[in-house]
Each structure stands twice: as structure tokens, then as C-alpha cells.
Amino acid sequence: MSNTDFVLAVEDLTVSFDGFKAIDALNLYVNQGELRVIIGPNGAGKTTLLDLICGKTRASSGSIKFKNHEMTKLAEHKIVRSGIGRKFQTPSIYENLSVFKNLEVSFPRGRGVFGALAFKCSDDVKERVQSVATEIGLEGSLDMEAGLLSHGQKQWLEIGMLLMQDPELLMLDEPIAGMSAREREVTADLLKRICKNRSMIVIEHDMAFVAQIADKVTVMHQGKILAEGSMDKVQNDPKVIDVYLGH
Amino acid sequence: MISKLLSSLKTWIDQRGLNGFIILAILLAVVFPLAMDSFRLNLVGKYLTYGFVAIGLVMAWGYGGVLSLGQGVFFGLGGYAMAMFLKLEASDPISTKIQSTPGIPDFMDWNQITALPIWWEPFRHLPFALLAVLVVPTLLAFIISFAMFKRRVGGVYFAIITQAVALILTVLIIGQQGYTGGVNGITDLKTMLGWDTRTNSAKYILYFVTVALLLASIYGCQWIQKSKLGTLLLAMRDKEDRVRFSGYDVAMFKVFAFCLAAFLSAIGGALFTLQVGFMSASFVGIVPSIEMVIFAAVGGRMSLVGAVYGTLLVNFGKTYFSESFPDLWLFLMAALFIGVVMAFPDGLAGLWESHIKGWLARGRAALRKPKNPDAPPSQIVQPDADVMTMQEIGSPPLARSASGSPRVPSGAGMQVSGIQGQSA
């Protein structure tokens, strides 16, 4: 299979901080429409990998190709504009703005300085906000100050803000951390719904949740990929068991 | 009919949060001219030119989170560009015939310069000078801020760099006195296109021009605050990374805020030159630049209208104290800096919002219903207490007013418009 078939092709990616290789010659390929889950012990480099893909951290060497375009040299906002959305580990929303404003600001129009000055919240924007809010279950809280939402709702709101941009690749860093069992269920459904027309990379620790959503699982350890495949295959991999259960 | 018109006008004003703006407009355009003699009015006119710097700082510092300690640079550049034109007009060959080289500014002649430097030449034309007033400072601001913000330098580093720029420009102006007039600056400005700017009537006209431009600037800034750009600036101060990873070039928004502040300062500087009749390096340096920050801080770094009141108050205070108790003035200034930071981070506008509005509302409620069960005093005091604790833990002002405002009782009538904008 050639590289061009992948939405995301990460090849030979390395980043080092003062000699410490947080990501070490890593290869990762994500298919169109795939929901990939990355698991691994703390410090495996999962979050750093997302940082590298969205440009928050710069690679020391290697390449990241999104739809066959090189991303490693691009500015963050250009990476986002080419269709990569990223949710942070702790809910990162504008606490002092209303839920509506949070979503409206994320609408991908008027992104330049003067575009933002001229931006009008027209009917199509309102419609989009409404439909995304319905998707994430916040249609009743549009006027509420986002800071007053519950933790789970904040996580959903951030996912909603990304949905406003309709990214082709959506990366979520521990989306269900701190959620109740019920909220996890709802989130799993949400993720399954929204991955229909896009690819997703999800970092998660909760194995039950992973089994529920994943198409394919990648296990990372010490900046490298330890195993990759279906949930069953990975769970029975002796190397993975070794890393998780210790020696 | 008329009352209906009036009430619909009132709702229009209320909706846009223009109450504070209109009160300020009436004060500046009607009350002051009626109440003051031409000397005092000219003084107010001079202060209002600093008001441009202050509202620029509200946009850059309050909204954009970009503190500049070098606004004097832009004020000065605007002022100098204007002064150069006026000086050339005042230095016609006839009135400078006693000089060894007639036709050039007097300070050049004193410094044994025998021909007008080539870069002075275009300032013979008013359109060029006006263009220079607006473009040169904005361009400089763009270069500085673009270089810094693209490299993610902000906060204190940016403040130090702007301060260094202020120092450089001061040293340069004072050192090159043959071309700039040195410490004395460019003085003895007389006419603009033949119109004598020194007469009382000219001063009245210039005062009103200043007021009109200042009000227009405030209106423009309020419009920016309410646009998506204003929302984004606030969002950036809260979660800069979220804005960046929503596809926005965060640096350019900060550059815009800083350039806007420089642009406004330059207009202020040019109007200062016109009204006061000179421009010198003493408005460029570190000390005046930081003083301009305190104008905005006293008024309230988030409130445009408040910044104008802050400017007027501090400057009246300065004039009064340095005439009557010169020793006390610096202490008072010191107290202002410390007090504004420690106790009232939102300045006068914040005090208005947190104390006086609640107090007014209580008064009104008491008048309307002597025993109002809906608004017991403890409830109204509540927001104030909240505001104080939030300030103590050092959250951005935005968080404070936003958390405070929903609990402001509905009877509250008047609103300071700058504050109004952000909770919308």
C-alpha cells in the first residue's frame, strides 16, 4: 500500500529533549475513517505524539504527512486549517464565554484578523452551532457560561468546538478522564457517531472504553510502538502484558 | 410620540451598552466647554490627547494582554510628525531672515546645519505629514510586535523591549539635536496652512476636534470589542492554546491589538502638538510611557470610557498637586501604582461595577419598595465579596466581572459600557 492511501502517515519521527528521546523513530499510519486508540503506560510519549502531529512540539527529525502533505514545518494554525483538530487532556474551553460563544468562535470562518472583524453570526453559523450543540447534548445550555458546566459537559463542549471545524482528523487526549460511568457511555456513543466521516486518534487508559470504540489499537512504550492491531490481539501480546504488568 | 421615540432610543442605547459612552460624550462636548474657561478647557484638551493612549492600552493590555511600556514612542512619533510640518510652515524665509540660513527650523540653524535634511523635505506637505502621523508609528509597532509575537515572546519580555525602544528613541532625539531639536524639542509652532493655532478660537475648535476624534475612537474600539476579534482576544487571554489550535494565528491578533494601540497613541500625539504648540523628547521616554499605563489602570484596564476618566483624573491630580504640594505628588503616584495593582485591578470602572452600581440599585429599590424582599442587602453585597476573593487569587479581570455580573440585581440601571461589552 502506498503512503497516499493514508490520512495520516507518520514516519521515522523522533523528538528529543536535551538528549532524552520522547519519541524514537516512530511510524504510525491511520486510514481514512479509522478510529485508532493509542494506549501505553505513563511517559510512553502518547501526548507528545499528538503534540508533534498538531505542531505544538517540533520534531527533531522524521516526517508527518497528512493527506500526503508534510506537516512538520507548518505553523500550528495552518495545520489546524488543513483539517487536524486536537482536544487537550484537561478540558480547554473559554470558561467566561457562553456555550454558544464557545462554539461560535470555533466556527471556521473569519480566521484572519480582518476576517474576524467583519465576521457576522449569520443564520448558517447559528444553525451549525445548534446542530453541534444537539450532537454533544448541550442544546439546552447554549446561554450558560461555559465555566459553570460540569466536568463531563466541558469535555463534550471541547469536542463540540472541534466538530464546528469539521476536521478530517480528530485527535482526543483522554476524553473520558474524570467522567462518571454514565457519561462514559454517552461519550462512547458520541465518538462512534462523529467518527463516521472522519478519522480519529484517541488516547485512553480505560480498557473497557477502548474495547468499546477502537477499530485498531496502538500500544506505545518509551517513545516506540510496542504492538499494533485489534484489541484482542494486543491484549494477548506477551510484550504488552510484560509492560503493563511489570517483570 | 416623542416619548415613544425617546424610549425606543433608550432601549437602543441600553442594548448597545452605550450609556457610559453617552454620558462621557455629554460631559466632554457640553458640560466642560460650558463650565470652563478657555485655559482650563485647553488643559482638558491636552489631557484628552493622553486619553487616546489610554484607550489604546485598554485594547492592547486589557483586551490583548499585551502590556507596552513604550506608548510614549508612538505618541511622540505622531506628535513629531505633526510638529515637523508645523515647524516648516513656521520657518518660512521671511520670519527666519535673521538666521544664518533662513528658511530652515531655528534649532537647525543653531546647530550649524545649513540645509534642510532630505527626510524633512516631504513634511512640507500636510497630507504627507498626516499620513506619516498614522503610518510611521503603526509600522514601527508592527515590526516590533510581529518579530516578538511570532516568536511567542510576550508578557514581561515584550514590556522590557518596548521600554528599551522608548529609551533608544529618547537618546536618539536628544543626541541628534540638529535634526530633532534635542531636549527642547520642536517649539514655536504657529500656524497650520495659514490658520493660527494659538488663538482662543482655534483652541476651542481643536478641543472639539479632539473630543470628536476621541469619541469616534472609543466607538470604534467598542465595535472591535464586540466583534469576533474582541471575543477572540478575550478567549486568547483565557486559553491561548485552544485559540491557536482552533486555527487562529494568535500572534497576528496580538500584533493587531498592539498596532491599534500605537495608531491611537499617534493620533493623540499629533493632536497634542496641535493644541499645545510643541513636541519634545520628554513625552517619549520611559517615565511618561509608564505614566500613560497608569492612566488606563486607574480608569480600568478593561473599560474604554473608564480609561478616559482615569486619564483626566490622574492629570488633574498631577496638575493640582505639583502646583500645590509638589512633594506629595510622587508619593500619590506611587500609591496609585501600588493601589491599582493590589486593591483595584479593574480601576474606577471596576469600582463602579462592583460597588457603586449595587449601591445605586439598592437605593433605587429602596425608593421603589421600601421593604423589598427580593433584594436583601446581603445578596447585593455578595458580588463584591466574590470579586475580592477572585482578585486575590489572581484570576484575569475577565473572570471577575463575568462571575460578578450575573448576580448584579436587575434593577441596576447604568452601566459602564466598556464592561458591558465583555459580558455579552
Next chain:
Amino acid sequence: MSVSEMLNIGMMQGFAGLSLFAVLLLMGLGLAIIFGQMGVINMAHGEFMTIGAYTIYLFSTITENHFPKLVQSYFIFAIIAAFFIAFAVGWFIEWSLIRHLYKRPLDTLLATWGISLGMQQIFRSFIGPKEVSPTLPDWLMGSWSPHEGLDIPINGMFVMALTLVVTGGVLLALYKSRWGLRVRATVANRTMANAIGINTKKTDRLTFAIGCGIAGIAGAAFTTIGSTGPTSGSLYIVDAFLVVTFGGAASLLGTMASAFGIAQMQSISEFFMTGSMARVITLLTIVLILMMRPQGLFASKIRR
């Protein structure tokens, strides 16, 4: 002009550059500790130097009037006193003000500017608006001429020696003492430092006070070069900040290197143009370099 004359000029020029280096380094050191290690902008740094300078003046006046026999030796004690007085004021200001503002660096900047205004007025009201200079002991006066036509001013050498001692002391304290360890731990990870039992609040206060104390020593040293007025401190503040930021805020080595570079740039360009133009060129170069390389000359790549 003979070769030896040119050599003499070259050496004196080089010495001028070196003593400017000493001055800049001395100014920057205290700031490098406060700004570099704590991230606090102390705009009143210049006034702490003025405190040091006035301490020397005070000691000199007292010695002259009451203990004329001690004129030759008071200076050393006065420098130590300058450190402790500035230290004490710094301690008080950290306690009353700075500690409430650690999370708001821009506000700290404004508040300390307020302090600097207040201190200037205190100096003016209680000491007087006129510039003063202490009576210096004889051994600080004059110059040393190893051979014909070469004059090295002794006060310059004294400032250099003092800079050497203070810099050595700071380096030793920062890298060998318990306090230094605490400071570095606090800088690296405040929460963790707290967790392992370092009283970070106390460390902060001590650090701030020590930085102020060093500013006091710097001010004391400057009395050998020039006179002191209420606003003397404000003349140095921007230069001091540039020295520290140019070097890379968290690096003492960087502060030294940048003080050296700036001093040489200034003194060499002074050879070719007027003092003010040399200053403009130097400052402009620093600002341009800082725009290109905002992290300063020496900065470590840290994982954020």
C-alpha cells in the same frame, strides 16, 4: 604616534571596556537572581542601588564628623552595611507586596515601579534633591601607572575587584549552598519543591532580599565612580534589564557574557562616534538581537 603610545591607548581603552563590564555585571547580578530565578520584574532595582550609594554617603559623613581617624577604612564596613540595608528593605517589600503578585508578572512590574517612585521621593524629601558624593579614602583615588603614559584608575580596578568577589560569591552561593539548592529546586519545580519540604515562600523572600542586597553593593561601588542623586537608580534600570534578558534570563553565565559583550560594544563604538550615538547603536543592536533570538544568548531547551 609611537607604537608604545598606541599600545597605551589600546590598553586604557580596553580597561575602560572592562570597567564598564564590571559596572554592568554588578548591576545585572542582583536582577539576574530576582528576574532570572524568580521571574519577578523589579523596577525598583535602581533604587536599591541608590540605597547602597546613600549608605556609603551616610557612613562617610558620620566617619568624617565623628571618627576622622577611620576615614581610610570605613569604606569596607559601609559596603557590608549597604548590602544589609538593601537586603532588609528588599525583605520588607517582598513580604508586604511582591509575594501577593507572583502570579501576575505584569502587575508586579507596575507595583515595583510605584515603589521606585515612592523611594525616589523619600530620597528627595529626606536626603535632598542635590547629588552627593562620599569622601573616598585616599587609597581609592588616583591612578596606577606601571609605566610612562599608561594610567589605570584605581577606582575602576576596585569596582572590578569587587565585581569579581560578588560574582564569585553569588556563584558559590547558588551552586554550593543550601539556599542555592533551594532556589534552583524552586525554579525547576515549585510544587515539587514544596512537596519535599522546601519552604518556597521563605526561599522566595530570601532570594528577593539577596538580589536587592547585591543591588545595594552595586550602588555602593558606583559611589567611587560618580555622584548619587534621588533619581540615579532610574538611569540604570533599562540597561540592567537588557543585560539580564540579553544573557538569557535564567543563566548567570549568560548574564556575565552579555555584560561583557554589551560593555565592549559600547566602549568600542564610543571610540568612533559620540557617546549618545554609541549608546543608541548598542541598545539597538541588543534589541534587534533579542527580537531575532528572544530567549537570549544562553538558554537551555526545556520540555514544556
